[in-house]
Amino acid sequence: MIAMITIGIILLASLMLQLKQPRSKEKQLAALLPISKIEGDCIISKAGDITFCFELTLPEIFSLATEEYEALHHVWGRAIRVLPTGTVIHKQDWYLQDEYKADFEGNDEKTFLGRSAERFFHGRPILTHKSYLFITRKATGRKPSNSAISNLLRPAMFPAEVVKGQALFEFQDRVGQFERLLSEGGFIQPRRMNAAELSGDSQKAGLLERYCFLLSETDAPVMEDITFKPEWKIGDKYCQMYTLADVEDLPGMCGPRITYDKYSTDRTKFAIGFAAPCGLLLPCNHIYNQVLVLEDPQKTMKKLETKRRRLQSLSAYSRENAISRDATNDFLNEAISQSRLPVRAHYNLIAWTADRHQLKELRNQASSSLAQLDANPREEIKGAPQLYWSSLPGNSADIPDNELFDTFLEQASCFFTQETCYRDSPSPVGIRLVDRQTGAPVHFDLSDWGVKTGLLSNRNKFIVGASGSGKSLLCNALIKSYLEQGSHAVIIDVGNSYQGLCQLMGGYYFSYTEENPIKFNPFFISDGDVLDTERRESIKTLLIALWKRENESYKQSEYVALSNALVGYFEKLAAEPSLFPCFNTFYEYLQGEFMDTLRRQNVKEKEFDVDNFLYVMQPYYKGGEFDFLLNAEENLDLLKTPLIIFELDNIKEHPVLLSVTTLIVMQLFISKMRKLKGVRKIIVIEEAWKAIATSGMANFIKYLYKTVRKYFGEAWCVSQEIGDLINSPIIRDAIINNADCKILLDMKKFVNKFDAIQAAMGMSDKGKMMVLSLNRANDSKRKYREFYVDFSGQYMKVFGYEPSPYEYYCFTTEEREKLLVQQYTAAHNGDMRLGIKALVADLEAQKN
Structure with missing residues (x-):
């Protein structure tokens, strides 16, 4: 026997309220409640039924393709088939209107933009969702219920023997099999609910109490009147019920999914769950109950065969009888030929509002949502009390027999809601985004969560979107978020997209104007840094690039001579602290002390022509054309500066300045990558294709995308040129293939070229469906843009980025x-x- 601990239901003891039918009769809910007790986390009804309770985690809405809906539908069918005859499956989905509550605690620790975003989203209307599943084993010998005899009127009408002993063990084993099968495929995660969640306590209402009084999870326990006449009210809530309880109410066809026209195009059909209009797409407070009863298939078939023969004998008197006979005959033939499992089903939707004037609008919303299924919803008036009562968790075995209709399991499970709201990433790092439907804030991690779950093998990103798609706003927000979480970012930009962010975050901004030309100082060693081999090699590479043409090689003796010159120069700096490290003092060292060293060592001109070197490098010495370039006296501590931006717009055509800048960028990021242990490093190449088109930078990018992940780093490339995406071998071979996270923004301008884009990115048809749905049904009252995220083709999702006004004016381009x-x-x-x-x-x- 199972050790079972009886837990008293607080609901029974504490809620001595009045449930009103006619005004002359009032009854106490505690006396009517059909629940006897909770044992072993199971609900035991007064009629002897035992119910196992689960909370379900469903897939997020707008995240599944047609094939996945079919697979999910198959999962439900396979799981339900293991349950025994006499089982009642009751799926109950709660959709409650709420408001986003900002986190104003610790406001002093939040950034300027972070506080503005909290204020901006505070109070935003959202729709929350919880899904529950109740598996009920009817008591032995229990008689079927009907509308004439309800336990709402006479509690415990049918005393029956509670399921126990071997039968209970067998049922518990079947429920365990059901739970395992339901979780297979990774779509649904069932979690067994405990007694405290069902019964609640003096501080928090349990699920039973919440259902009775239509409370949210955060509402305190209350006692309220329930009145059914002259109108249905629970406390101050006006309620309505709509049912699908007859074959005539049902649509002519059903399936695992339907097409969502708002997000569909002439090239793609966007899929949502068949019952989604009864779920998150219905923007009001409501509960959607889905009930299936598994009866003995043989008895059901025998009953229908008897009905068919009766209709056959009456078919000559009425065409309706003949049609019913044929329908029953078709049902029996399909059940036998395709091994269908006959079930009985019922669906009802309870909607409510606290404003009586909104009842008409509520009726329109609920009716139109059910009508989207091509169903004929019926507003329940007289039968509402009993259906409401039988939908109480643990009491679904009491649903009236005349409110059930015969169908097959495959068709019945199509009416199950399959989606839930967007969920936050279980990660401390990430960015605030919004969902597609209500604009509810969502915390999402584009880097670490994917790596931890195995969806990503690296954190590299490729971001592409047409001009005006919100690309720069999104990238600014991403980088701001990473900087606030302790990351370092190096950005190569064309177009001044990050000027505001740099000013706000206190970074270094390198740009070129005639009045303030771009300046670097590769010879400066900041405190705590050392002149290691890597640093010397980067300086030598820079000097050789300025000395020799791109197609001109250098001799080993020249390389050795430059190495010796750098060693001698830095030894001189160590000996003379007052000497400022820069190209000017290095040049003077070469003219003086190093020249003497070469003469003493008898170095020939053919081995190292120092005069030629000094002549070629003279433009970079004081008084020369580029004397500003390598002699900076400010913005020197680049290693420890979190945000550094190189703006190349004015030098992208300049052979010298562009070459030097790209070499400085490479040296800087490699230095950060290797020396900043435990710190996230990000390099962003934004529209800087001229820079990465050079052979040196192209090789650096290839090296970077393959190596940066080993140093807790990320390489991002951002583009709006689709030709670059399709035609550039650097992007195709080095970037796309080594960027596991791909982000696409609005592609309406390239819809006719999208097949080539899809092929270049290796995108699935599901991804294409999502990308082409971007911004097709945006709320005109809100200022936001949607974007598509792809994690290695395994995880695909569409989010919105909605900046607060403060963020917008900081990031605007x-x-x-x-x-x-x-x-x-x-x-x-x-x-x-x-x-x-x-x-x-x-x-x-x-x-x-």
């Missing part, structure tokens, strides 16, 4: 808006935070 930000910043003594605050306040005042 629109010139007019950037000028506004600069004007307001200048008016507030260069404080960008105060400038953006004032700008947003003025814009809101104008709007109001």
Whole structure:
């Protein structure tokens, strides 16, 4: 025997409220409650039924393709078939309207933009979802219920023997098999509920109490009247019920999925679950009950055969009888020929509102949602009390027999809701995004979670989107999020997309203008850094690149001579702390002390022509054309600076400046990659194709994408040029193949070229369906853009990025808006935070 501990149901002891039928009769709910007790985390009814209770974690909405819905449908069918005759399967889905509650605790620790986002989303209406599953074994000898005799009117009408002994063991074993089969495939995760979750306590309402009074999980336990006449009210909530309980109510056809027209195109059909209109697509408070009764197939077939013969004898008197006979005959033939499992089914939807004036709108919403299934919803009036009562967890065996219709398991399970809301990533790092439906904030980790789950083998990213698709806003938000979590980022940009972010986060911004040309100092060694072999090699590579043409080779003796020169120069710096390290002092060292060293060593001109070297390098010495380039005296501590941006727009065609800058970038990021232990390093190449088209940079990119993962690093490439994506061998071979995370933004402009894009990225048809659905049904009242995320073709999802006004004006790339930000910043003594605050306040005042 199983050791079972009886747990008293607080609901029975504490809720001495009035359940009102006619005004002249009032009954106590505690006396009517059909639940006897909870033992071993099972609900035991007064009629002797035993119920195992589960909470289900379902797939997220808009994340499955047609094939996956069919696979999920098959999982349900295979799992239900292991349950014995007499079992009642009751799936109950709760959809409750709520508001997003911002986290204002520890506000001082949040960043300026983080606080603004919390305020922006606080109070946003959202729809929450919980899915429960109740597996009930009817008591031995239990008589079927009907609308004439309900335990709402007479509790415990049919005393029966509770399932126990060997029968209980067998049923428990079958439920265990059901649970394992349901979890196979990775779509659904069932979790057994415990007694505390079912019964609750004085501080928190349990599921039974929540159902009786339509409470949310956060509501405190309350006692409220339940009235069915003249209108159905539970406390201050006005309720309505709609049922699918007759064959005439049902659609002509059903399946595991339907096409969601809002996200579909003429090239793709976007799939959602068949019953999704009864779930998350219905934007009101409601509970959707789905009940299946597994009766003895042989008895069912015998009953239907008897019905067919009766209809046959009456078919001559009525065409309706003849049609019913043929339908019954077809049902029997299909059951036998295709080994179908006959079941009895019932579906009802309970919707409610606290505002009586919204009842008409509620009726329209519920009716139209059911009508999307091509069903004929019936508003239940007289039968609502009993159906509400029989849908109580643990009481589904009491559903009236006349409210059930005959069907097959395959068809009945099509009416199960299969999706839930977006879920947060179980990871401390990530970015705040929004879901597609309500704009509810979602925390999502684009890097570590995928690696931990095995979906990603590296953290590299490839981001592509047309101009105006929100690409720069998203990238700014991603980098800001990573910087706040302690990462370092090096960005190669063309177009000043990150100027605002750099100013706000206090990074280094390298750009070229005639008044303030771009400056570096590869000779400067910051505190805590050392001149290791890697640093010397990077300086030598830079010097040789400036000395020799790209197609001109160097001799080994020249390489050795430069090595010796660097060693001698840094020894001189160590001996003379007052000497400032830069190219000017290095050049002077070569002219003086190193020249003497070469003469003493009798180094011939053919081995190292120092005069030629000095002549070629003279433009970089003071007074030369590029004397600014390698002699910077500010922005020197690059290794320890979290954010460094190289803006190449004004030098992308300049052979010298571009070459030096790309070499500095390579040296800098490799230095960060190898020396910053335990720190995430990110390099972002944004539209800088001219830079990476050089042979040296191309080889660096190939090396980087294959190696950076070993050093807790990420390499990102961002593009809006589809031709680059399709035609560039660097992107195709080095970047796409080694970037496990791919992010695509709006592709409407390239819909006719998308087959080539799909082939280049190795994208599945499911991915194509999702990408082409981007921004097709956006809420015009909100300012956001959607994007598609692909983790190695195994995980595909669409999110939205919706910046707060503060974030928007920090990240915007629109010139007019950037000028506004600069004007307001200048008016507030260069404080960008105060400038953006004032700008947003003025814009809101104008709007109001």
